Amino acid sequence: xxxxxxxxxxxxxxxxxxxxxxxxxxxxxxxxxxxxxxxxxxxxxxxxxxxxxxxxxxxxxxxxxxxxxxxxxxxxxxxxxxxxxxxxxxxxxxxxxxxxxxxxxxxxxxxxxxxxxxxxxxxxxxxxxxxxxxxxxxxxxxxxxxxxxxxxxxxxxxxxxxxxxxxxxxxxxxxxxxxxxxxxxxxxxxxxxxxxxxxxxxxxxxxxxxxxxxxxxxxxxxxxxxxxxxxxxxxxxxxxxxxxxxxxxxxxxxxxxxxxxxxxxxxxxxxxxxxxxxxxxxxxxxxxxxxxxxxxxxxxxxxxxxxxxxxxxxxxxxxxxxxxxxxxxxxxxxxx
Ligand code: UT7
Numbered sequence: 001x002x003x004x005x006x007x008x009x010x011x012x013x014x015x016x017x018x019x020x021x022x023x024x025x026x027x028x029x030x031x032x033x034x035x036x037x038x039x040x041x042x043x044x045x046x047x048x049x050x051x052x053x054x055x056x057x058x059x060x061x062x063x064x065x066x067x068x069x070x071x072x073x074x075x076x077x078x079x080x081x082x083x084x085x086x087x088x089x090x091x092x093x094x095x096x097x098x099x100x101x102x103x104x105x106x107x108x109x110x111x112x113x114x115x116x117x118x119x120x121x122x123x124x125x126x127x128x129x130x131x132x133x134x135x136x137x138x139x140x141x142x143x144x145x146x147x148x149x150x151x152x153x154x155x156x157x158x159x160x161x162x163x164x165x166x167x168x169x170x171x172x173x174x175x176x177x178x179x180x181x182x183x184x185x186x187x188x189x190x191x192x193x194x195x196x197x198x199x200x201x202x203x204x205x206x207x208x209x210x211x212x213x214x215x216x217x218x219x220x221x222x223x224x225x226x227x228x229x230x231x232x233x234x235x236x237x238x239x240x241x242x243x244x245x246x247x248x249x250x251x252x253x254x255x256x257x258x259x260x261x262x263x264x265x266x267x268x269x270x271x272x273x274x275x276x277x278x279x280x281x282x283x284x285x286x287x288x289x290x291x292x293x294x295x296x297x298x299x300x301x302x303x304x305x306x307x308x309x310x311x312x313x314x315x316x317x318x319x320x321x322x323x324x325x326x327x328x329x330x331x332x333x334x335x336x
Contacts, residue, residue: 004129005181006334007136007172008071010064011304012057013165013291016047018146023160028153034160039267043163043292045146053087055096057166058142061300062097066138069170073101076170077134079108080125082117082141082296084325085148086110089202097140114197115263115324116187117141117296118167122320122332123185125171135173141296142166148199150223158226161266163292167300180315180335186245187330193234196227197325231327235265238329239273243321246331256317257283258336259306263322264288264298273321285311295324312336 019042020031034040046052058081066073081094094108113120118141125137145162149155174181201211201221211222239262247253254277262270267288274284285306294301299320306312316336323329 001130002132003174003181004126004171005174006169008065008067008069008170009168009300009304009307010061010068011165011167011301012060012064013044013301014046014050014052014057016045016050017042018045020160026151027156027159029156029160037266037268038161039286039288040161040292041289043290044165046144046164052144052164054083054085054142054144054166055087055093055100057144057164058093058097058140058168059100061142061166061168062101062138062140065168065170069136069172071136071170073103075136076103076138077106078125078128078137079103079106080111080121080137080139081108082111082113082121082139083143084112084114084117084199084295085144093142097138111296113296113328114326115265115293115295115298116322116326116328116330118299119185119320119322119330119332120187120328122169122171122182123187123330126182126185129171129173137171138168139171139300140166140168141298141300143295143297145295148224150220155223157228158224161293163294165291165294165297165301167297167302167304169300169303183333183335184246184249185330185332186242186249188238188242188328190327193230193327194325195225196327197225197231199224232266232269234327235269235323236272238323238327239269239321240276242329242331243273243277243319246319246333250333252317252333254278257319258316259312260284260319260321261299261302261306262286263324264291264302265293265324282311
């Protein structure tokens with residue numbers, strides 16, 4: 001059985017910075033509330049006409065990752081694309097990446113696990129490498145939230161949190177027997193809470209004619225809904241559980257962690273988890289202050305930045321952990 005390792009990483013965020021003060025001009029909110037409850041100072045939003053889309057941002061991040069892996073597009077055997085905000089309802093975003101990057105007719109797989117999307121995608125990629133089926137897999141997490149948020153006061157508890165951006169990694173077969181790479185991944189779901197963080201329409205439950213009718217009654221099912229406190233309470237428990245699960249599976253303890261990269265859901269959640277595992281500030285990477293919550297993109301963006309800043313070194317134990325809509329959650333334990 002082979003082992004997979006991350007051979008290249010990249011990120012892209014739109015240039016358009018939206019501060020908390022900018023949002024307070026659109027809705028009844030303020031910088032103090034947003035910072036106190038979430039830690040977010042600003043986020044990036046695609047600007048109409050800037051050429052960006054979920055797939056376009058994914059391509060920009062992917063190009064950097066492939067170059068850093070010292071590979072060419074033709075070396076990639078499989079695309080795995082994680083997003084909850086695809087360019088189109090169908091087909092998924094993976095095929096658009098294949099097209100925009102002029103890749104061979106390689107398979108393109110879409111992952112629909114929201115904030116856990118990147119960890120799920122990494123786990124899927126890891127299995128394909130382990131069996132020997134593929135050698136180099138491009139994994140992308142990309143989100144265009146801004147266009148679909150309710151920017152009125154009605155939507156403020158959700159809209160201030162989310163931002164746009166993309167991150168990508170190349171997962172490659174580790175040809176050396178040096179113990180480096182993905183040690184394990186751990187995935188979970190609990191669909192009983194699907195509606196607690198969801199966007200119900202347009203879908204087969206709420207086709208477009210119904211949405212138009214409901215819209216007329218101001219009962220709009222096409223903006224995201226989040227039961228914030230319920231999600232928060234579940235998140236802190238599941239983050240800790242799934243990190244512990246990963247550590248125990250590898251006979252490791254929290255003191256072995258060199259870098260924890262939690263999905264950037266809320267700075268308060270990251271701080272809670274940090275405290276539970278008694279990790280010092282230099283062992284947890286957060287950038288939600290600058291980008292907000294970018295869902296499937298948040299971990300690959302944070303991982304790329306941590307690596308670019310020299311905070312992840314060869315041989316380090318890196319832990320990724322995510323929780324989000326579904327509910328779904330997961331972790332990955334990586335020897336860098
Ligand atoms: O990435 C996927 C996973 N997502 C998460 O893990 C998110 C988890 N949840 C959260 O991060 C937090 O629950 C939020 C940041 C979403 C909300 O924070 P909260 O402390 O749970 O606030 P709340 O929803 O209980 O609202 C408290 C008050 C309410 O006013 P009243 O009823 O006390 O008068 C809200 O109407 O804050 C009000 N409020 C706002 N005020 C100013 C809600 N949103 C805003 C806002 N600006 N943007």
